[in-house]
Amino acid sequence: MIVRNLEEARQSERLVKAENGNWDSTRLLLASDNGGFSFHITRIYEGTETHIHYKHHYEAVFCMEGEGEVETLADGKIWPIKPGDIYILDQHDEHLLRASKTMHLACVFTPPITGTEVHREDGSYAPADD
Numbered sequence: 512m513i514v515r516n517l518e519e520a521r522q523s524e525r526l527v528k529a530e531n532g533n534w535d536s537t538r539l540l541l542a543s544d545n546g547g548f549s550f551h552i553t554r555i556y557e558g559t560e561t562h563i564h565y566k567h568h569y570e571a572v573f574c575m576e577g578e579g580e581v582e583t584l585a586d587g588k589i590w591p592i593k594p595g596d597i598y599i600l601d602q603h604d605e606h607l608l609r610a611s612k613t614m615h616l617a618c619v620f621t622p623p624i625t626g627t628e629v630h631r632e633d634g635s636y637a638p639a640d641d
């Protein structure tokens with residue numbers, strides 16, 4: 512059994528901030544917990560645009576608060592996102608994530624991330640065995 516608290520985790524190294532200041536993410540469950548997935552609470556700050564391309568991970572993102580949109584680059588489609596929506600990058604979709612109102616997201620990654628990942632130049636996180 513594991514119990515963790517978001518506010519407590521935000522006071523620790525579990526809180527990771529994007530180098531460009533666009534988002535932060537509190538990694539509540541990680542590869543070291545051996546569950547086969549990781550679970551994060553992410554804030555995407557209002558007025559930001561982030562290029563993301565998880566080539567080595569599958570991610571599901573549930574919006575709890577805020578407002579924004581995802582633009583999938585392969586087809587130029589815009590997907591408005593509001594509380595209650597979930598989007599799933601089942602095709603390792605390259606996309607732009609924009610927040611018009613700071614978004615609070617619950618994110619699940621498989622394979623799990625190790626904890627310190629931030630986006631590389633190409634929008635990806637390093638694969639688990641890197």
Ligand SMILES: CC(=O)NCC[C@H](N)C(=O)O
Nearest residue numbers: 534536551553563572618
């Ligand atoms: C939605 C998304 O991928 N945002 C970037 C941060 C990521 N959720 C993470 O938790 O590392």
